[in-house]
Amino acid sequence: MKQQIVHIHGGEAFSTYEMYLERLRTMEISDPLGLESPRKGWSKSMGEVLGDDFEVYRPSMPSHNNAKYEEWKIWFERYFGFLHDGVILIGHSQGGEFLYRYLSENQLPVAVRGLITVGAPAYKDDFGEEDGGDFHFKPDLVKDISNTIKDIHLFHSKDDDIVPFSHAERLQELLPAAHMHIFEDRGHFLQETFPELLDLLKKMA
Numbered sequence: 538m539k540q541q542i543v544h545i546h547g548g549e550a551f552s553t554y555e556m557y558l559e560r561l562r563t564m565e566i567s568d569p570l571g572l573e574s575p576r577k578g579w580s581k582s583m584g585e586v587l588g589d590d591f592e593v594y595r596p597s598m599p600s601h602n603n604a605k606y607e608e609w610k611i612w613f614e615r616y617f618g619f620l621h622d623g624v625i626l627i628g629h630s631q632g633g634e635f636l637y638r639y640l641s642e643n644q645l646p647v648a649v650r651g652l653i654t655v656g657a658p659a660y661k662d663d664f665g666e667e668d669g670g671d672f673h674f675k676p677d678l679v680k681d682i683s684n685t686i687k688d689i690h691l692f693h694s695k696d697d698d699i700v701p702f703s704h705a706e707r708l709q710e711l712l713p714a715a716h717m718h719i720f721e722d723r724g725h726f727l728q729e730t731f732p733e734l735l736d737l738l739k740k741m742a
Contacts, residue, residue, distance in 0.1 A: 539592040540742035541620055544580050545613070547630030547656075548601030550670025557603045560666045579731035580629065586735060590742065594619065598632070606671045609635050610643075622648040625741060627734075630700060630725065633657025634672045637708075640686070641678035651688035651741050653734070656700050656725050659707035664699060679711050689715035690737060694723035 551557040567573075584593035596616055599608040613635075624647055628636040633654030640652070658664070661673050683689060689712055693705030709717055718733065 538621065539590060541592045541594065541624040542627060542738065543594045543616065543620070543624060544583065544627045545596065545629070545632030545635055546580065546598060546601065547632050548598060548604040549667045550604040550631060550672050551667050552670055556667065563666065577729055578727060579729060579734070583735070587738060604631065604670065606635065606638065610639060613639065617646055620647045623650045625651045625653065625738065627653045627655070628657060629655045630657060631669070631672060634669060634674070637679050637682070638672060638674035640682050641674050649686050651690070652682070652686045653690045653692065653737070655692040656694070656697055657704065657708065658700050659704040676711055683712055683714050688741060690718060691715050692718045692726065692734065694720040694726065696722055697725050699725040
């Protein structure tokens with residue numbers, strides 16, 4: 538049976554609609570002619586690099602530029618019919634925050650082998666004109682995740698300019714049994730390759 542992986546990407550979320558409108562008014566238009574090729578991040582090649590022993594699901598979460606937790610929850614649950622026991626969950630940035638909230642409030646119908654978050658927020662903050670909206674979790678509930686998921690890994694870089702390293706420190710406080718993977722120069726992990734994560738997935742499988 539193939540090792541299943543579900544990867545939840547990041548996005549932007551706002552506490553108020555006016556915050557979102559202000560973001561639209563002020564955000565830089567970096568490619569007005571639409572000539573740039575879509576960025577190929579590490580998650581897009583993950584299935585190909587890991588090989589035939591893995592099955593990687595990459596849901597395209599709704600409205601990622603103005604995300605709402607309830608919409609993501611509904612779409613995430615639509616994938617449950619494809620999953621079997623032993624799945625590994627990966628959340629990047631807001632995707633990690635989403636998984637923390639979901640797992641602290643709900644139980645998947647299948648057993649989760651491991652949880653990996655990359656550059657995930659841990660509390661409400663100013664993330665450059667957005668604040669995480671309604672994705673924030675209750676700290677007391679998140680502590681209980683380690684009761685059902687024994688293998689938890691936190692990846693964060695000290696030079697992350699989107700989600701400060703203090704968020705990783707807070708997550709480590711809430712989940713002291715989690716394995717912390719600290720980097721100095723990966724920013725928000727937007728590179729095309731992520732060999733350390735791939736090595737970890739192979740060990741967990």
